[in-house]
Amino acid sequence: MKTRNINLFLLFTALVFGFLSSCKKDDADIPISTKPEIGTLEIGSDNNQTVKAGSDLHLEGDIVAEALIDKIVIEIHQEGGGNFKLAKVYTDEKYVGKKNATFHEHMDIPSEAPAGQYHFHFTVTDKAGNSTTVESPLTIQAADAKVAFKLVFTEVDAHAHGDHFHDIADKSGVEPISVSFDNSGKALGDGHAHIKPAGVYKIDFKQFDAAGQEIQGQYIKDKATASLYKAFLTGGAFVLNSNSTTSSGAVFQTKETTYGDGSTVTGAVETTGITSYFTAGKDNAGEKDVAFVLRKFKDAATKATITRADWNRADYVAKYPGEDIIQLSFEMHAEEGED
Structure with a gap:
């Protein structure tokens, strides 16, 4: 029994010394002067x-x-x-x-x-x-600026009549025109919307959260919410169609048909401008600096006083108490030959 224990001890000792010897040999093999x-x-x-x-x-x-x-x-x-x-x-x-x-x-x-x-x-x-x-x-x-807002212009078939449009219908084979904006409302890219002067365009306003999800529906989720908001198209000194001697002036018509809860939008004063329709008209051909503005009013009664002719008022801030929560500034190029 003692002989067996001694033999096991000697075997264990030999293994340990062999392992240490191997480690020393491995360390000795490292070429310490050779750089990577x-x-x-x-x-x-x-x-x-x-x-x-x-x-x-x-x-x-x-x-x-x-x-x-x-x-x-x-x-x-x-x-x-x-x-x-x-x-x-x-x-x-x-x-x-x-x-x-x-x-x-x-x-x-x-x-x-x-x-x-x-x-x-x-x-x-x-x-x-x-x-x-x-x-x-x-x-x-520089990092790509994140798109926080977007205006999408899609040409449609429609006829301007005074301060609004008749016979609006989709147009086939149309390529939408998009202008993107950062969180401050500054236009990204060339920041231009190239449109035909006499063309009629559906304008979709889009807002994105940090994950890129559309959130513009928050402003028209129901009638009570929407009653606090209205879109304006400011700047440009437009000749309005209702004031044009040639019936070739500008029309901006806010035109949602339903709220987010599925209920119907009724009447011109209830619309907000998350969806709208626009023509510059031949009277306004050329380049203009404009801004799409979403204004929040101090009270719900204010919105009911805004008519279809008020979208380009220079005094809208004083006229309609509240704050501009979104202002998207860009160049509008209404020029013949634009696609």
Whole structure:
């Protein structure tokens, strides 16, 4: 029995010393003077050294580390006197302890990163403490402005009569015209609505929440809610159709037919302008700076006093107490030959 225990002890001791000896041998095999090698490193889509704030930076390249990878560090700092910096350390098991690895990651660039020129550092450190760094210029572009509002112009068949339209019908083969706006109401892109002077357009007002869901229905969810809101089209010094000597003036007719709860909108004064119809008219051909305004009144009685001829009043603020909760400013180009 004692002999058996002694034999087991000797076997265990031999295994321990063998393991330690192996570790020492492995450590001794690490070429401590050989630095990691970084192959061609792709920085950005198609290696364009460019990324947009609010998106991610594509990075890909091959690494060879004879002493095995310990960590990979990325540092990005602003050039030209700026102090914005980014840093990230990668210690994933797919890299650490590996001699050969393909680094492929997408590094998030926050939307608040200032647009401009940056310096990029990619450093690989091995288990022997050796490091190799690849540097590159990097351009961070401004983040895309989020679309908070949109006006969609869709040409329809209709006839202007005084201050309103008759015989409104959809028109086939029509491509809608959209103007998008940021949260402040500033137009994005070229900020222009190119329309035909004599064309009649359905205008759909859209508002989006942070998730991109449409929320403009909140203003007409029922009659009681809608009684506090009305849309105006301000600026432009339009010749109104009702004042035109040629019957070629402008008409802006707010025209929802139902509230969000399914009940019917009755009468001209009940409409709000989440859906409306518009023509500039030939009397107003050319370029105009205008604004689509959604005004909230101090009391429900105010809306009932607004007629179809009041949509372009210069004194609407004083005339109808309340506040403009939305104001979308853009250029309207009512020109012949527009599609």
